[in-house]
Amino acid sequence: MDLVRFENVGLRYGMGPEVLRDVSFEVPANSFQFLTGPSGSGKTTLLRLLFLALRPTRGLITMFGQDVVTLSKRQLAESRRRIGIVFQDFRLLDHLTTYENIALPLRVQGQDETRYRPEVVELLHWVGLGERMHVLPPVLSGGEKQRAAIARALIVRPELLLADEPTGNVDPVLARRLLRLFVELNRSGTSVVIATHDATLLEQFPARRLRLEGGHLHIEERAA
Numbered sequence: 001m002d003l004v005r006f007e008n009v010g011l012r013y014g015m016g017p018e019v020l021r022d023v024s025f026e027v028p029a030n031s032f033q034f035l036t037g038p039s040g041s042g043k044t045t046l047l048r049l050l051f052l053a054l055r056p057t058r059g060l061i062t063m064f065g066q067d068v069v070t071l072s073k074r075q076l077a078e079s080r081r082r083i084g085i086v087f088q089d090f091r092l093l094d095h096l097t098t099y100e101n102i103a104l105p106l107r108v109q110g111q112d113e114t115r116y117r118p119e120v121v122e123l124l125h126w127v128g129l130g131e132r133m134h135v136l137p138p139v140l141s142g143g144e145k146q147r148a149a150i151a152r153a154l155i156v157r158p159e160l161l162l163a164d165e166p167t168g169n170v171d172p173v174l175a176r177r178l179l180r181l182f183v184e185l186n187r188s189g190t191s192v193v194i195a196t197h198d199a200t201l202l203e204q205f206p207a208r209r210l211r212l213e214g215g216h217l218h219i220e221e222r223a224a
């Protein structure tokens with residue numbers, strides 16, 4: 001089954017030029033892919049379309065079997081709940097502790113803290129933040145913030161995980177650890193799309209590559 005299908009999708013911002021042109025691809029269930037291409041080639045724009053934060057200017061996008069332009073507000077919110085996203089700039093709330101930031105999506109859903117607490121604590125340990133859960137984001141290092149942002153995206157157990165340059169702010173050792181985390185997540189059944197232009201990261205895992213260039217998408221299959 002495909003979680004996502006793009007058919008001849010085009011996108012322009014306002015009256016500007018088309019940033020994406022005739023983009024067609026699928027994200028199969030349980031798949032792992034890199035989204036790559038030079039700076040300004042439209043990676044973040046494509047992620048925004050995948051996160052349903054933008055609508056295509058033309059073409060068809062099907063997410064979880066539904067045409068995205070026909071979704072009601074409620075259906076849009078439901079679809080978004082099936083997607084986790086790690087933003088380039090983390091977007092952690094500075095007045096909440098690491099633990100509270102990670103627990104926030106569950107709190108917003110109205111879940112009971114006594115139920116979700118053990119899950120949040122376990123995830124914090126999994127990403128290596130067990131010792132940092134009671135501190136505020138401003139005292140976290142870049143790599144720790146990165147892992148907190150990843151944990152927050154994962155706490156809702158998304159079917160699709162999107163990450164925008166998730167190793168952009170970390171040293172090569174941590175980048176490898178983060179990649180292992182994404183691979184492990186994928187083995188447990190989540191489809192993963194990682195936008196990156198980090199050549200070292202790309203070389204470390206033989207996954208499918210979606211490469212953007214001049215507004216067009218080229219697909220390079222690799223045996224994983």
Ligand SMILES: Nc1ncnc2c1ncn2[C@@H]1O[C@H](COP(=O)(O)OP(=O)(O)OP(=O)(O)O)[C@@H](O)[C@H]1O
Nearest residue numbers: 013016019037038039040041042043044045046197
């Ligand atoms: N909100 C916006 N309004 C107008 N133009 C935009 C907007 N966001 C992005 N663009 C333009 O769209 C193009 C693609 O940008 P995008 O951020 O998607 O690229 P990117 O591949 O993610 O780049 P980078 O690797 O540098 O983050 C760029 O020319 C950019 O200037």
